[in-house]
Amino acid sequence: NEGNIHNEGIVKVPTSMMSWLLTSTLPPSEKVREDGMAYFSWKLSLDPQQEEVLTITTTYVPLLLLLIIIIVIALAYYLLRSPIIATKGPVDIQLREGGISEIKLVVVAKNRTPQTITNVHVIEHVPNIAELVNVFKIGTLKPEKVLRHDCVQELKPSLKALRMVFYYTFRKNEPA
Secondary structure: OOOOOOEEEEEEEEEOHHHHHHEEEEOOOEEEEEOOEEEEEEEEEEOOOOOOOOEEEEOOHHHHHHHHHHHHHHHHHHHHOOOEEEEEEEEEEEEEOOEEEEEEEEEEEEEOOOOOOOOEEOOEEEEOOEEEEOOOOOOOOOOOOEEEOOOEEEEOOEEOOOEEEEEEEEEEOOOO
């Protein structure tokens, strides 16, 4: 206060919305929005020849930590994800007597890494209510083994290339 009388007033310092979130002030200020602008606001009361120091500190450490956490999560995802993508879906469904009597499935197994992956087995479990029809499309792999257990059949083709497609046709078992 340069004068010789007591003075009261409001001091406003413009800021941005981003800085508003990352900034602290001493003494604590009010955060005010007027006419679409953001301000730090202090109500000051000064005696003659008195001074008040207002400190505004902006730290970007929380933003940097958030960025580092996002990068670490993205790296962990890419390093720990499965190297093989497998999708399965029906190609053709034949209906007879109100139910599915035959279904053709396609299983696509794809290596998403540049490295060669060996000794991979795609195991398809088929319930005993269906049987495998031994008709395979040209260009697809036949199963290495067809194992019959109490409640499932296992089909075990091996994956040796970058992308393999398996077509299987299953037919409903007819009661004896």
